[in-house]
């Protein structure tokens with residue numbers, strides 16, 4: 280008998296499966312569950328985008344593209360970044376990736392050597408620390424808290440920098456907290472990084488979804504673009520999760536290295552998705568505006584409703600999540616979520632799936648219709664009465 284466990288690379292074997300997935304598996308095993316768990320827009324991909332993809336197939340555009348992506352798409356991406364931030368990238372410094380996920384992966388793998396430390400703002404999306412570990416680096420948590428509106432503060436950053444720090448991962452607007460970093464907050468972070476050799480990986484996959492204020496990117500601050508790898512994509516803004524399309528932009532010496540990993544591991548992003556991406560990025564501003572307005576209505580309803588039923592909830596200003604505290608119930612995040620699922624058929628995600636400091640919180644997604652959200656909140660309210 281082969282002992283497979285013994286054969287698996289230790290770094291892979293030791294990697295924990297995502298805490299989000301575990302909850303979906305539990306929820307999927309039951310009937311009649313209302314989920315507020317998924318981090319995926321509930322809207323259809325705009326029709327003109329789907330049509331562009333269909334047309335590309337009809338025209339037989341089914342071959343590989345250039346490794347880094349089609350020039351037309353990279354040019355459109357460069358134009359969009361310039362329009363949004365004022366920062367100019369040559370299309371040759373842009374790599375079209377398989378979702379923002381691949382952009383994060385190649386950025387970390389291109390930079391991190393064994394022994395390097397990578398600062399990861401937590402709570403956060405689940406992939407950063409495992410990829411750092413796979414690269415032989417050490418993830419170092421920068422734990423944010425509700426009192427600071429889940430923002431990273433300059434003093435916190437300063438306190439964790441060592442001579443081994445290679446990278447700071449800055450994930451704002453944030454999944455799961457919905458926190459954003461304003462220009463002033465980013466200026467303070469930039470001041471700490473000034474004069475260091477630390478590279479920032481800014482994951483701005485939710486940049487199109489901010490409420491009550493413009494999104495600011497760290498690449499807009501001083502000369503930060505020179506030390507930043509910028510990741511964005513189509514999944515959240517254009518409701519294109521299944522198309523697997525994202526991009527990364529970086530200074531030439533970094534993009535050249537990331538491209539090698541992309542080249543060998545991926546070859547190129549799906550051709551049909553790249554055609555769809557050109558249509559999305561050049562003609563869907565009004566679709567984004569409509570979706571944003573609807574998310575905003577749900578966000579405002581949900582924050583008020585959760586506070587009203589006694590789950591104290593920080594007002595998120597980005598993405599499509601709220602991150603209420605469940606500490607008043609006396610339950611741990613996992614107990615809360617398991618009991619809510621088993622006793623009231625509502626699926627939400629325990630906050631500790633996003634880092635230890637997420638304990639005492641749950642993540643609720645409002646990428647669902649208001650009717651669906653209202654029913655789920657009624658059930659949550661009933662549940663809270665019983666604990």
Ligand SMILES: Cc1ncc(COP(=O)(O)O)c(C=O)c1O
Nearest residue numbers: 318378379380404454484512514
């Ligand atoms: C913060 C964050 N970054 C990146 C991703 C990955 O998105 P993509 O579908 O573009 O790979 C997600 C997906 O949930 C996310 O929440």
